[in-house]
Amino acid sequence: MIANGGAKRGFAPETQDESPCHTGGSELSEIPPCTLVLFGATGDLTSRKIIPALFSMHTQGLLPPDFQVVAFARRPKTDTSFREDLQHSIRQFASRLNADGEEWTKFAASVYYVQSDLDDAEGYQRLSQRLLELEKGQAQRRLFYLATPPDYFSTIIQHLGTAGLNQAEGPDGWARIIIEKPFGTDLESARQLNNLLRPVFKEDQIYRIDHYLGKETVQNILVLRFANQIFEPLWNQKYIDNIQITVAETLGMEGRGAFFEHAGITRDIVQNHALQVLTLIAMEPPCSLNADAIRDEKVKVLRSIRPIEGHEAVAASTVRGQYGPGVTAEGEAVSGYREEGNVDPHSSTETFAAFRFHLDNWRWSGVPFYVQAGKRLAKRTTSVRIQFKAVPEVLFARQACSGVQPNVLTLRIQPDEGASLEIGSKTPGPQLQVHPVEMNFEYGSSFNAPIRDAYERLILDAIRGDASLFARDDEVEAAWSIITPILEAWRDLSCPLFPNYQAGSWGPEAANTLLREGTVWTRP
Numbered sequence: 001m002i003a004n005g006g007a008k009r010g011f012a013p014e015t016q017d018e019s020p021c022h023t024g025g026s027e028l029s030e031i032p033p034c035t036l037v038l039f040g041a042t043g044d045l046t047s048r049k050i051i052p053a054l055f056s057m058h059t060q061g062l063l064p065p066d067f068q069v070v071a072f073a074r075r076p077k078t079d080t081s082f083r084e085d086l087q088h089s090i091r092q093f094a095s096r097l098n099a100d101g102e103e104w105t106k107f108a109a110s111v112y113y114v115q116s117d118l119d120d121a122e123g124y125q126r127l128s129q130r131l132l133e134l135e136k137g138q139a140q141r142r143l144f145y146l147a148t149p150p151d152y153f154s155t156i157i158q159h160l161g162t163a164g165l166n167q168a169e170g171p172d173g174w175a176r177i178i179i180e181k182p183f184g185t186d187l188e189s190a191r192q193l194n195n196l197l198r199p200v201f202k203e204d205q206i207y208r209i210d211h212y213l214g215k216e217t218v219q220n221i222l223v224l225r226f227a228n229q230i231f232e233p234l235w236n237q238k239y240i241d242n243i244q245i246t247v248a249e250t251l252g253m254e255g256r257g258a259f260f261e262h263a264g265i266t267r268d269i270v271q272n273h274a275l276q277v278l279t280l281i282a283m284e285p286p287c288s289l290n291a292d293a294i295r296d297e298k299v300k301v302l303r304s305i306r307p308i309e310g311h312e313a314v315a316a317s318t319v320r321g322q323y324g325p326g327v328t329a330e331g332e333a334v335s336g337y338r339e340e341g342n343v344d345p346h347s348s349t350e351t352f353a354a355f356r357f358h359l360d361n362w363r364w365s366g367v368p369f370y371v372q373a374g375k376r377l378a379k380r381t382t383s384v385r386i387q388f389k390a391v392p393e394v395l396f397a398r399q400a401c402s403g404v405q406p407n408v409l410t411l412r413i414q415p416d417e418g419a420s421l422e423i424g425s426k427t428p429g430p431q432l433q434v435h436p437v438e439m440n441f442e443y444g445s446s447f448n449a450p451i452r453d454a455y456e457r458l459i460l461d462a463i464r465g466d467a468s469l470f471a472r473d474d475e476v477e478a479a480w481s482i483i484t485p486i487l488e489a490w491r492d493l494s495c496p497l498f499p500n501y502q503a504g505s506w507g508p509e510a511a512n513t514l515l516r517e518g519t520v521w522t523r524p
Contacts, residue, residue, distance in 0.1 A: 032172065033066035034141035034463060035131060039118065039156055040148035041071030041082070045180065049211075050147060051086050052094035053455035058107045059097065062460055068134055069111045072127055074118065082113040118148070119155050124163035131165075140168040143462055144177045153179065154196050161200035178207045178462055181272050182263065183471070186487065187480040194473045203473060207462045212273040212382075213469040214454025216443055217413045221280040221384075222294075224411070224419065231409075232285075234388070236363045241406065242515075243281060244385040245274050246522045247373040250328060251380075252335075252503070257342035264349045269373040271483045273382075275302065276471070277413070278357070278371065281384055282364055291467040295475055302478035304361040307485065314489035321352030321508040323376040324499030334376065334503045348495040351375040354511040355486075372511060372521065376503035382413040385522045405436045410522075418442035 036054070040046060057063050071082055087108065090099035098104065114130055116123020131142065142165070146156055160166050160177070168175040184190030197206060212218055225232050234240070247269050253260055260268065279298035286293040308317045324336035338345050352374035359369065390406040408422040420440045427433040461469055471479075500508040506523060515521065 031064035031464060032141060033064055033068075033138060034143060035068045035070055035134060036459075036463075037070045037072060037127070037131070037142060037144045039072050039144070039146050039152070041073040041113070042075050042077075042085070043147060045147045046071075047086075047089035048093045049453070049455050050145065050459075051089055052097065053453050053459060055090060055097055055099075055104070055107050056094070056453065057456050057460065059103050062456070064463065067110060070127070070130060070134070071111065071113045072116060072118075072123070073113075074116065076115055077113050079111070079113050083108040083111050086111065118152050119159070121159060121162065124159045124165065128163050128165060139170040140173040140175070142168060142175050144175070145459075146177065146179050148180075150182055150184075153193060157196055157200050166200050166205070174205075174465070175201075176205050176207060176462060176465070177201055178209050178459075180209055182267060183208050183272075183476050184480060185263075185267060187477060187484040190476050190480045194477065197473075204467070206470075206473070207458075207467060208471040208476060209458055209462075210272050210276055210469075210471060211454040211458065212413070213276055214457040215413050215417065216452075217411055217417045217419070218277060218280065219457075219469070220419075221277075221411065222289075226285055237365050237367045239388055240367055241387045241389045242368050242370060242519055243387070244370045244372070244522050245277055245281075245383075246371075246385070247274055247382045248377040248506075249375050249380055250377060250504075252323075252337070252376050253340040253343065255341065257340045260351075261343055261347060261349050264353075265351055265373050265375060266353045266483060266487065270353060270355070270371060271479055272471075274371050274373055275479045275482070277384060278369060279475075281386075282359060282369070284363070289468070291470075292472075294468050295472045299472070299475050299478055300361075301359065302475065302482065304359045304364075305482050306358040306360050307482070308355075308357075309485040309489075311489050311493055314486055315493060317356045317514065318486055318490075319352075319354040319508060319511045319514060320350040320490065320496055321354075321374065321501050321511070322347070322349065322496075322498035323351050323374075323501055323503045326376065326503030326505065328376075328504045329378060336499050336503065337375075338499070348498060350490075352377075352501060352507045352511075354507070354514055356514040357482075368516060370514060370519075370521070372507065374507050378504055378506050379524055380415060381522075381524050383522055383524065384411040384413070386410075387519070404434045408436075416442060417444070418446075 038046060038050065054063070054069065058067075077085070087099045087104065090097055090104070112130065112134065114123065114127050116126065131140070144160060144165070146153055148156065157177075166175055184193055225235060279301040282301045283297040284300065286297045308314055322337050325334065325339070326336075327333050337343060337349070337351050338347055343349075352372070354370070354372040357369040357371065359365070359367070386409040388407040388409075391404055393404070404424050405422070407424075410420045410422075412418050412420070418441050420438050422436045422438055424434045425437045427435045458469060461467070496508070496510070500510070506521065511521065
C-alpha cells in the first residue's frame with residue numbers, strides 16, 4: 001500500500017500522530033488467522049530477514065490472531081530444535097529484539113517444522129496434512145514463501161500444484177505465493193518462469209517481492225508527488241533537467257562471489273531495484289491507489305524507455321566497471337573483486353554499471369535518466385536526485401553573482417531515509433551573493449514511530465492481499481526487455497580493461513561520459 005500514512009507522509013509533516021490512511025487490504029484488527037509456509041527455512045535469508053521481521057511484527061501486534069509459521073526444509077529437525085535455531089538467529093541478526101522473554105515464547109509456540117526434500121512429492125502430502133491439523137477446520141488461508149535459490153522455484157511450484165496446495169477450500173480461504181528475486185536472469189528465463197506459474201497460480205495469487213519497494217522513502221515517492229501540489233506541476237520536461245538514481249554499496253562480496261559471478265550488478269540491482277524506483281519517479285498519476293492501477297502506470301513507464309540495442313548504442317549509453325584493490329572510507333585496505341572467494345581471477349563480471357535512459361513520452365521527452373549502481377564504492381547510499389532547470393542568468397549576472405545553482409530535490413532511500421531540497425539563498429553581508437542551502441526532512445526525527453524493516457511491510461501486505469508493492473508478470477518482462485539487449489551486447493563488445501576503479505572510490509571515470517555538459521554524478 002503505497003500511500004499508507006496518508007498526507008502525514010508528505011515532505012513537511014505538520015503532525016506526528018498515528019492515523020494511517022489505508023489504501024488497500026483490511027484493517028489490522030480485521031485480518032483473519034492464516035499460516036505462512038516457509039520454503040528455504042534453514043537458509044540465510046530466513047535467519048537474517050524473514051524471521052526477525054515476523055518476530056518484530058509479533059511484538060508490535062501486527063500479525064493476525066492465531067498466526068502460524070510452518071517451515072519446510074530438508075535438514076532433519078524437530079519443532080523444538082528449529083525454534084531453538086530461530087532464537088539463535090534473532091540473537092545474532094536482530095539483537096534489538098528480545099529473544100529471551102515472554103513474547104519470544106509466545107511466537108515460537110506458533111512455529112512448526114516439516115522435514116522433506118524439496119522434490120519429494122510425499123513431503124508435500126505431509127505438509128498438506130500438517131496444515132489441516134493446525135487449521136482445525138478453519139478456513140484455509142495460506143501464504144507460501146519461496147526463500148530458496150531460484151533453481152528450486154519450478155520444483156516447488158509444480159509440487160504445490162500437484163498436491164492441490166495452490167487452492168484453498170471455503171469462501172473465505174485463499175492461497176498466495178511470495179517469490180524472491182531474482183525473477184529470471186534474462187527476458188527468456190523470466191517468461192519461462194511466468195509460464196510455469198500461470199497454470200498453477202493465478203496472477204492475483206502471486207507476489208514477486210523486491211524489498212526496496214518496502215522502504216519508507218520509496219513508498220513516499222507517490223505521496224510526495226501526488227499529495228503535495230508544490231511538486232507535481234513541476235514534475236515534467238519543462239522544469240526538470242535530469243534525474244539520477246544511485247545505488248551505492250561499500251561492501252564487497254561478503255561470501256556471495258559464486259552468485260555474483262553469474263549475476264553481476266546489472267542483474268542483481270539495476271533490473272529490479274533501480275528500475276522499480278525509476279517507474280515510481282516517472283509514472284503518471286494512477287486512476288486509484290489499488291494495486292493494478294499503480295502497476296499499470298509503472299508498466300507504461302518501462303515500455304516508454306527507449307531501447308538500447310546494438311553495439312553502438314550500448315557502447316554510447318552504458319559504462320561497466322570492476323573494482324580493484326583499494327582503501328575504504330574507514331581506512332581498511334581491501335582486495336579487488338578478482339581476489340574475492342569463488343571469483344574467476346580473470347572475471348569480466350561488472351561490479352559497477354551506469355546507464356543513460358531516455359523515456360519517449362510526453363512528460364519526459366528530452367530528460368535523461370541516469371542510473372548508477374556499484375559495489376565497493378566510497379559510501380553506502382541509495383538516492384534519487386531530481387535536478388531542476390537553472391534560472392536564466394540575465395538577472396543575477398548584472399549583480400556579479402552569476403552561476404546560480406539549479407534547485408535539486410534529493411530523496412534518500414538509505415541509510416538515512418528522508419528528503420532534502422536545495423534552494424538559492426542570499427549569503428549574509430552587504431553584497432548580493434547567492435548560495436545553495438538545504439531544506440531537510442528526516443524520517444527518523446519527524447515521526448514518533450519506528451521505521452520498520454522493508455520485509456515487515458511487504459509480508460504484512462501479502463497477508464492482507466495488497467499487491468501494490470509487488471511486481472506483476474508484465475512488469476517483470478518489460479524490465480528484462482530493457483536490460484537483456486544490453487547484457488547481450490556486452491558479451492560481444494570488448495570488455496573494458498578490468499579492474500578500472502579502486503575500491504573506496506566512486507567508480508570508473510568513464511561513467512562521466514554519459515552525463516550532459518554541466519551535470520555531475522551524485523556524491524553525498
